[in-house]
Amino acid sequence: MPAYPQTSALFDDWARQGRAEGMEAGHQPRALAGLEQVPVALGDAILDLGCGNGWATRWLRAAAGEGGSAVGLDAAPEMITRATEASTGLHGLDFRVGAFGTLPWDDGSFQHAWSFEALYYAPDLDVALAEIHRVVTPGGTLTIGTDFYEEHEESRGWPAMMGIPMELLSADGWQARLEGSGFAIEARFFSDVSLILRGRRT
Numbered sequence: 179m180p181a182y183p184q185t186s187a188l189f190d191d192w193a194r195q196g197r198a199e200g201m202e203a204g205h206q207p208r209a210l211a212g213l214e215q216v217p218v219a220l221g222d223a224i225l226d227l228g229c230g231n232g233w234a235t236r237w238l239r240a241a242a243g244e245g246g247s248a249v250g251l252d253a254a255p256e257m258i259t260r261a262t263e264a265s266t267g268l269h270g271l272d273f274r275v276g277a278f279g280t281l282p283w284d285d286g287s288f289q290h291a292w293s294f295e296a297l298y299y300a301p302d303l304d305v306a307l308a309e310i311h312r313v314v315t316p317g318g319t320l321t322i323g324t325d326f327y328e329e330h331e332e333s334r335g336w337p338a339m340m341g342i343p344m345e346l347l348s349a350d351g352w353q354a355r356l357e358g359s360g361f362a363i364e365a366r367f368f369s370d371v372s373l374i375l376r377g378r379r380t
């Protein structure tokens with residue numbers, strides 16, 4: 179299932195305007211609390227869904243150390259261009275244009291998956307979560323972070339402001355969707371306004 183064309187077009191524009199680096203600066207302080215809890219072991223393979231300019235992909239790749247690898251996926255080609263350019267000279271990193279709903283990897287390819295401020299753009303969240311469940315190895319993890327959820331009242335206006343479809347869930351709704359997709363929740367907390375959930379793939 180492809181991404182919404184208007185969504186990838188918007189983020190292509192953002193990338194051309196330099197806003198990917200703005201997202202990195204804005205998201206990183208809130209995301210770090212989630213990133214630091216991803217139980218990365220040396221040599222792990224990690225997937226970053228909706229990677230933008232790849233800042234978190236590089237962070238996770240560094241955490242996986244010698245023999246580790248990380249892949250960033252994004253529907254906006256201009257984001258992938260920026261992620262690739264920003265990773266020049268680094269090893270064990272790959273960036274792909276693609277959509278959450280059709281992941282181009284074999285079953286169980288990754289020990290961990292990460293996604294920050296991205297999964298609510300999926301045209302079908304359950305299809306996206308089923309694909310993530312498929313490519314994460316049993317016993318691996320999925321960690322997500324979102325600033326867009328019902329209890330964060332000011333975020334409710336974002337779809338109208340941005341002019342693209344976004345799926346609004348409550349914190350309980352996010353937990354239920356992850357659990358329903360085969361991820362047993364082992365952490366749920368807030369980092370400033372970011373809701374962070376980590377699930378263990380069953």
Ligand SMILES: C[S@@+](CC[C@H](N)C(=O)[O-])C[C@H]1O[C@@H](n2cnc3c(N)ncnc32)[C@H](O)[C@@H]1O
Nearest residue numbers: 181189201228229230252253254277278296299
């Ligand atoms: C708000 S940005 C977040 C980028 C990055 N995770 C960060 O924290 O800076 C959301 C990203 O998700 C990507 N995206 C949106 N819908 C997508 C889809 N269906 N499949 C893959 N990527 C998607 C967008 O192109 C965009 O780069």
